[in-house]
Amino acid sequence: MLIGCSFRAVTSAAVLAFGFAGAGATQAAAEEVVVFAAASLKNALDAVAADFRAATGNTVTISYAGSNALAKQIIEGAPADIFLSAAENWMDEVEKAGLVAEGTRKDLLGNTLVLVAHGKDAAPVEIGQGFDLEGLLGEGKLAMALVDSVPAGQYGKASLESLGIWAAVEPSVAQADNVRAALALVSAGEAPYGIVYATDAAADDNVTVVGTFPAESHPAIVYPGALLKGAADAADSAFYEALSSDAADAKFSAEGFAVLN
Structure with a gap:
């Protein structure tokens, strides 16, 4: 821009x-x-x-x-x-x-790391150790920024690893070039859920924050x-x-x- x-x-x-x-x-x-x-x-x-x-x-x-x-x-x-x-x-x-x-x-x-869902009527979830994110996704994808290089993706991967659920959800991750691109996948309904910053979620009316990742589960943002x-x-x-x-x-x-x- x-x-x-x-x-x-x-x-x-x-x-x-x-x-x-x-x-x-x-x-x-x-x-x-x-x-x-x-x-x-x-x-x-x-x-x-x-x-x-x-x-x-x-x-x-x-x-x-x-x-x-x-x-x-x-x-x-x-x-x-x-x-x-x-x-x-x-x-x-x-x-x-x-x-x-x-x-x-x-x-x-x-900033804060959150889980967002497509639409405005998604039910809230409790994010903690062993959280069944795999079950929540079903056959859908989890949108994230590039997990090995983009900060939002790195924070998200670190949190999922800390919670013990990265291995289970890794096959379902759809990686995007940056966090706003990951948000766009959820906003458009191409992925039912995504991991983004709270500030990104607040900027999009087509997503709902359904949970916040524990601050101690990832490096400080x-x-x-x-x-x-x-x-x-x-x-x-x-x-x-x-x-x-x-x-x-x-x-x-x-x-x-x-x-x-």
């Missing part, structure tokens, strides 16, 4: 009203901020970017995908200014490659962010700071994220 804007001057009053520091001077021309972000951030991040655009006139271009794919693209030289990952391990890889601007990495958000070494414009730093503003926190919270910064 691309978010664009028209060029216009920035006033210090508008900048300060949005809630970030360090960009108070009026800019004569708009700058572009290129963000690589985990697909699960889409709704909230689009809203934050729209506010930033309105306040500053700067262009924000956002590429959404699985954190694994984005990290690999950055390491291979893709021109991004900011990376927002849905897991620490993929930010670790970018940092190991020497591409994170020193001192800018921080944990921004948290943390979204780290960082400025990348290629970030050169004042707008890059300003937008990164804006992600931790009160206005942004409110938008992330409204979508169901836990604000960690």
Whole structure:
């Protein structure tokens, strides 16, 4: 998804009203901020970017995908200014490659892992040790993001392994490129159930959250962010700071994220 804007001057009053520091001077021309972000951030991040655009006139271009794919693209030289990952391990890889601007990495958000069902009348289930997910699925598929590389899939697999049911349901898993693609399979009825983040489920009216996976059954879901070494414009730093503003926190919270910064 691309978010664009028209060029216009920035006033210090508008900048300060949005809630970030360090960009108070009026800019004569708009700058572009290129963000690589985990697909699960889409709704909230689009809203934050729209506010930033309105306040500053700067262009924000956002590429959404699985954190694994984005990290690999950055390491291979893709021109991004900011990376927002849905897991620490993929930010670790970018940092190991020497591409994170020193001192800018921080944990921004948290999330919850849930089981969703197609439609709005699915019965709730109790998810615990030995949960009969195989029986619940019957002949149907369980939609998940790629279980060996995409954070949502990795968290989901870890939880199912912890609960002792991964081996039973593995043959029924339908893997998707990212968590929003997994959600789309359930939303369309192509899979009766799926494992996604709570924030994804809240963004789709065609699914029902039927259960929440115990937090202790998988690694903590943390979204780290960082400025990348290629970030050169004042707008890059300003937008990164804006992600931790009160206005942004409110938008992330409204979508169901836990604000960690």
